[in-house]
Amino acid sequence: MTPAISLEGRAAAAYDAAAATFDRHRALPEPVPAAIRAAVLAAVAAPSPRLLDLGAGTGRVGHAFVAAGDDYVGVDLSLGMLREFAVRPDGRAPLAQADGERLPFADAAFDAVMLIQVFGGLRGWRRVLGEARRVLGPSGALILGRAIVPAGGLDARLRERLALILDELGVAPHTKNTREDAQQWLATQASRSTRVVAATWTAERTARAFIVRHRTGARFSALPQEIQGEALRQLADWSVATFGSLDAGAHEQHSFELQIFQFAGACSGESLPPTRSGADAGSPMRTCTPNKGK
Ligand SMILES: C[S@@+](CC[C@H](N)C(=O)[O-])C[C@H]1O[C@@H](n2cnc3c(N)ncnc32)[C@H](O)[C@@H]1O
Numbered sequence: 001m002t003p004a005i006s007l008e009g010r011a012a013a014a015y016d017a018a019a020a021t022f023d024r025h026r027a028l029p030e031p032v033p034a035a036i037r038a039a040v041l042a043a044v045a046a047p048s049p050r051l052l053d054l055g056a057g058t059g060r061v062g063h064a065f066v067a068a069g070d071d072y073v074g075v076d077l078s079l080g081m082l083r084e085f086a087v088r089p090d091g092r093a094p095l096a097q098a099d100g101e102r103l104p105f106a107d108a109a110f111d112a113v114m115l116i117q118v119f120g121g122l123r124g125w126r127r128v129l130g131e132a133r134r135v136l137g138p139s140g141a142l143i144l145g146r147a148i149v150p151a152g153g154l155d156a157r158l159r160e161r162l163a164l165i166l167d168e169l170g171v172a173p174h175t176k177n178t179r180e181d182a183q184q185w186l187a188t189q190a191s192r193s194t195r196v197v198a199a200t201w202t203a204e205r206t207a208r209a210f211i212v213r214h215r216t217g218a219r220f221s222a223l224p225q226e227i228q229g230e231a232l233r234q235l236a237d238w239s240v241a242t243f244g245s246l247d248a249g250a251h252e253q254h255s256f257e258l259q260i261f262q263f264a265g266a267c268s269g270e271s272l273p274p275t276r277s278g279a280d281a282g283s284p285m286r287t288c289t290p291n292k293g294k
Helices: 011-026 031-043 062-067 079-086 125-134 154-168 179-189 207-215 225-243
Strands: 050-054 071-076 095-097 110-116 136-148 192-205 250-262
Touching: 011 079, 011 207, 031 062, 031 110, 031 136, 031 192, 031 250, 050 062, 050 125, 062 071, 071 079, 079 095, 110 125, 125 136, 125 179, 136 179, 154 207, 154 225, 154 250, 179 250, 207 225
Parallel strands: 050 071, 050 110, 071 095, 110 136
Antiparallel strands: 136 250, 192 250
């Protein structure tokens, strides 16, 4: 069936609406943000690195840097998400509302730029990465982070099923994630790329928790109400038929992975030719000359 409704268009604004419940449903286990912080600091050569968290959200990860007194700035497009971050008890976080496609910082202002779990609804990933590289110092690190769930696990199966249901309902694939495209592009630009598993933990999952969490997701909740209701009703029916109950629990190994890119070349400020397709098509960006083999 040809998808008739896109989840991508209204996604950015939807983070404002999702902000109040984001942490409740997507909290990381207590030691994980500190483990991510330790892995980030280990990846950066500078002793007191200047850190930019691009798409910082509610500070789910960023609060570990703030609590430790790091030289940290969080930036996000969504004021709602930043408001949640600002009221955390970890200390005053330096935060700015800005679009990652136009960062309000000087060239080479940071030793590390983190993009943690931001690619799900990111429109102009090329421009965002161009800006991330511009504000990164010559020996800095660009760090992509994400949670990994097991391929055959409960969450993964529910996600796949929901994608099928949404396809049947005429909704464009909500699993469209620009991370792989971004990672591939970065791999062609970077002089060094390292993968680090910052933390692993056992998570208890149920279909009910997935459904409740998904209902509050930024992109999903931007869909028309009747589509949301019908999709989750079908998913609940399928879950009961497949797992026996919405509350049948599964223990899964989850992990948090960082992909760390370092660059030996300088940013030139030139424009790239138009890209082939997608939201980024035709957008100019800075390009940085890679210097492989260092
Ligand atoms: C899934 S949340 C992740 C937040 C945080 N990094 C974490 O892991 O908890 C994605 C965040 O990226 C932000 N975002 C999306 N596109 C953005 C852009 N172009 N510029 C800045 N922030 C953006 C959203 O507003 C949202 O807060």
